[in-house]
């Protein structure tokens with residue numbers, strides 16, 4: 001956990017009027033066991049206030065008795081949960097607001113951008129385990145993906161079909177091997193997307209900070225992968241794939257433009273033009289990844 005997380009956990013403990021909350025009240029009483037600590041037990045710094053100024057650890061020891069302990073655990077759970085819910089809600093309802101808050105220094109109220117990104121990519125991996133991001137149809141040899149409305153290349157090549165036949169692999173076995181290669185290449189995609197989006201932003205919005213570009217990229221990618229999970233769910237509920245794919249792309253484009261406006265604060269015409277360029281570049285990069293991966297997967301499968 002980072003110091004920022006510890007910071008966000010402060011309100012419940014501050015509200016509880018815990019001993020040692022008042023700044024300068026030292027030594028701090030440590031829990032109900034009666035022992036008092038004047039040094040942080042995590043890093044050894046002299047304690048002053050409710051949290052260690054050096055490492056962020058709470059000065060108050062967790063209670064050792066059951067009822068007080070349950071009370072403190074409940075405070076932590078609701079504090080974290082409140083922040084997580086607020087973060088996710090803001091990510092989906094207010095494009096760009098999380099990035100703006102982070103850049104403006106309002107950070108304790110929301111989860112860290114890297115954390116948000118990890119939540120969404122974890123969800124993405126989970127969904128991938130049920131419905132592969134890149135699908136190979138063993139009968140037709142067609143390769144499709146929910147990540148892109150564009151069919152990936154022309155499907156499985158004649159040479160690959162020949163090789164599969166020679167090695168005596170069944171269609172299902174070949175699909176399994178293909179899926180394994182795609183899965184192995186996903187982490188590279190998840191890291192690469194953030195780098196690529198940050199780079200696109202740096203080129204489109206010169207003069208803004210690397211921090212702004214990077215945080216924007218994390219939040220955008222988090223939203224995009226979460227949106228893909230949603231798209232998968234809707235697609236599995238029986239809606240026609242192309243419609244869902246197009247609708248998802250439209251939502252993502254609108255989200256991108258609004259987020260850019262909120263974060264970079266340019267005029268609407270300039271924002272829309274840059275948003276469209278960013279979106280097309282992003283879509284092309286995704287198609288390039290899908291194409292490269294499916295070629296590689298055919299080779300290695």
Ligand SMILES: [Zn+2]
Nearest residue numbers: 040043052055
């Ligand atoms: Zn410390």
